[in-house]
Amino acid sequence: MKKNIIYVLLSIFLMMGCSTISLKSKMAKFEMISDYYRVSMIRSDFGAAYQLLDPSVIKKKKIDRLKYKNIKVNEYEVKNVIMSDNKLEIIQIVQIEYYLLNQLIVRTIQDDQLWKYNEEKKTWLLFSGPPDFNF
Numbered sequence: 001m002k003k004n005i006i007y008v009l010l011s012i013f014l015m016m017g018c019s020t021i022s023l024k025s026k027m028a029k030f031e032m033i034s035d036y037y038r039v040s041m042i043r044s045d046f047g048a049a050y051q052l053l054d055p056s057v058i059k060k061k062k063i064d065r066l067k068y069k070n071i072k073v074n075e076y077e078v079k080n081v082i083m084s085d086n087k088l089e090i091i092q093i094v095q096i097e098y099y100l101l102n103q104l105i106v107r108t109i110q111d112d113q114l115w116k117y118n119e120e121k122k123t124w125l126l127f128s129g130p131p132d133f134n135f
Contacts, residue, residue, distance in 0.1 A: 023087055026117055026124075030090060033124045034078075034115070041076050041096065044068075046130070054116070054125040061129045071133055073098045074106065090115040090124070096131055107134060 033052060040049035046068040050058070057063075075097035082091045092113040099106045114128040 026087065029122070030115065030117075030124050034092065037126070038076050038078075041073050041131075044072050046071075050130065052124075052126050053129065054118075054127050057127055057129050063130060068130070068133070070101050071098055072101055079110075088117045088119075094131075098133060109133065 037049055037052050040046070046065060050063070050065065053063075073096060075095070077095045078092060079095055080091075080093040082093075084090070092115060094111045094113060095108060096111055097106060097108045109131060111131040112128060113126060115124045116127050117123075118125050
């Protein structure tokens with residue numbers, strides 16, 4: 001009887017530990033992905049940044065990559081990160097300072113990003129689309 005109780009308790013602790021490891025793994029992946037996105041944006045390498053967009057977003061928003069060639073990002077600062085209760089969605093609020101190469105006027109926008117974890121691909125994808133730069 002005591003052995004059964006011990007096995008049940010060990011199983012519960014093991015499951016709790018696995019969920020904690022899984023959450024840490026997802027968060028580490030998010031940090032890596034969001035940092036890659038940040039560096040891509042600062043380098044104005046929008047092709048690299050758009051690899052992180054969910055394919056349905058690209059189709060739905062009909063993103064024209066050519067119009068982004070005129071943008072240079074100066075600053076990309078994460079202001080807030082909010083995780084959903086189910087730990088599969090993250091809202092990241094970012095302030096982006098940029099200018100248009102043909103105007104040289106510095107502008108600042110807030111980009112509210114919605115990231116969702118894709119269980120099948122084991123990665124985070126951006127569902128909110130690229131920043132809405134004022135062209």
